[in-house]
Amino acid sequence: MRIDRIEIRHTKMELVTSFETSMGIETQEEHIMVRVDGDGVTGWGECVVEELPLYSSETVQTAWSVLRDCLIPAVLGKTISKVEEAIALWTKFRGHRMAKAGLESALWDALAKAKGVSLAKMLGGTRDRVDVGVSVGLQASPEALVRKVGAHLDEGYRRIKIKIAPGRDVELVKALRKEYPKVLLQVDANSAYELSDIDVFRAMDDAGLLLIEQPLSYEDIYDHSKLQRELKTAICLDESIHSLADARAALELNSCRVINIKPGRVGGFTESAAIHDYCASKKIPVWHGGMLESGIGRAGNVALASLPNFTLPGDISASRRYYREDIVEPEFVLNPDSTLTVPTGPGIGVTVLMDRLDRVTVRREEFRHR
Numbered sequence: 001m002r003i004d005r006i007e008i009r010h011t012k013m014e015l016v017t018s019f020e021t022s023m024g025i026e027t028q029e030e031h032i033m034v035r036v037d038g039d040g041v042t043g044w045g046e047c048v049v050e051e052l053p054l055y056s057s058e059t060v061q062t063a064w065s066v067l068r069d070c071l072i073p074a075v076l077g078k079t080i081s082k083v084e085e086a087i088a089l090w091t092k093f094r095g096h097r098m099a100k101a102g103l104e105s106a107l108w109d110a111l112a113k114a115k116g117v118s119l120a121k122m123l124g125g126t127r128d129r130v131d132v133g134v135s136v137g138l139q140a141s142p143e144a145l146v147r148k149v150g151a152h153l154d155e156g157y158r159r160i161k162i163k164i165a166p167g168r169d170v171e172l173v174k175a176l177r178k179e180y181p182k183v184l185l186q187v188d189a190n191s192a193y194e195l196s197d198i199d200v201f202r203a204m205d206d207a208g209l210l211l212i213e214q215p216l217s218y219e220d221i222y223d224h225s226k227l228q229r230e231l232k233t234a235i236c237l238d239e240s241i242h243s244l245a246d247a248r249a250a251l252e253l254n255s256c257r258v259i260n261i262k263p264g265r266v267g268g269f270t271e272s273a274a275i276h277d278y279c280a281s282k283k284i285p286v287w288h289g290g291m292l293e294s295g296i297g298r299a300g301n302v303a304l305a306s307l308p309n310f311t312l313p314g315d316i317s318a319s320r321r322y323y324r325e326d327i328v329e330p331e332f333v334l335n336p337d338s339t340l341t342v343p344t345g346p347g348i349g350v351t352v353l354m355d356r357l358d359r360v361t362v363r364r365e366e367f368r369h370r
């Protein structure tokens with residue numbers, strides 16, 4: 001496929017409900033949608049950067065400039081038959097994994113469409129439905145959290161993740177366990193604690209949690225190994241894992257027993273699949289994280305989560321949980337067994353609704369090969 005044209009769009013989409021974590025409160029999501037055209041096919045990808053460097057060091061502005069000045073010039077006008085060939089053209093640029101993942105996912109979609117196969121199939125997916133859960137932000141009180149979780153259980157979600165932050169942790173787990181002793185429950189600290197806070201985690205170690213996600217620094221692997229040694233509950237790393245090399249270090253140091261995979265955080269589906277395969281070889285389960293994606297990113301996430309070692313439910317909820325109107329059709333709906341159906345059409349298998357995409361686009365830039 002010859003890459004003739006690439007377009008990037010900065011989008012702003014209002015969330016149905018605000019989302020509070022230890023990093024702050026979000027009411028809308030700003031991402032970059034990437035469109036690639038070549039040989040009569042169009043591929044779409046979503047770059048999951050945010051307005052401010054709170055979760056990752058990348059932002060909409062940094063990703064925009066790296067896409068415009070480095071990644072797009074590296075591939076525009078080139079002919080590629082595999083995504084690896086595009087990666088080889090930009091691999092000299094260090095970091096900026098979310099920017100790379102946005103462009104890489106659009107290329108995966110375009111190449112899968114050119115071949116007439118689904119992205120899930122092209123990535124090596126083996127399931128037609130993927131287990132999913134819901135990630136619940138910090139609420140005003142433990143009672144409000146219990147009510148919110150109850151509402152999600154009523155919707156059919158069978159796995160609940162809650163956000164914790166210093167001072168808003170053990171009592172939340174206790175309140176939920178009192179009301180829902182058996183529900184599949186996990187907590188996510190988004191790097192808000194230090195090793196000296198170990199008593200917080202000891203206090204929830206008998207709560208039957210599936211896992212404790214990213215308790216310590218977003219740059220740490222070593223201290224997590226010390227914490228994991230002291231706990232029965234599995235630690236899962238998210239922010240600390242940027243690559244296969246990080247995953248290897250984490251598993252060799254026994255820093256965690258589970259890994260969260262987000263293509264944006266690790267630079268794309270290719271690196272995600274490599275981490276997935278490595279974890280499978282070490283009998284370490286993985287699950288798919290979420291970055292409040294629109295239907296474009298969600299479709300890619302569902303495809304990736306259909307690989308066999310994604311054995312824990314992902315943070316990939318139904319479209320309605322995030323946005324009143326998604327920008328793709330069909331939108332993603334929750335099946336009664338707490339799964340989402342993996343699209344089977346070519347590429348990401350959903351259609352981008354251009355009028356809706358136009359309404360949420362605040363800036364657009366187009367690059368053509370001449």
Ligand code: NPG
Nearest residue numbers: 055135289290291292293315316317
């Ligand atoms: O369902 O997409 C989802 C949200 C899952 O909790 C979720 N994401 O830390 O994993 C996280 C968190 C997040 C969301 C982080 C947005 C950064 C931005």
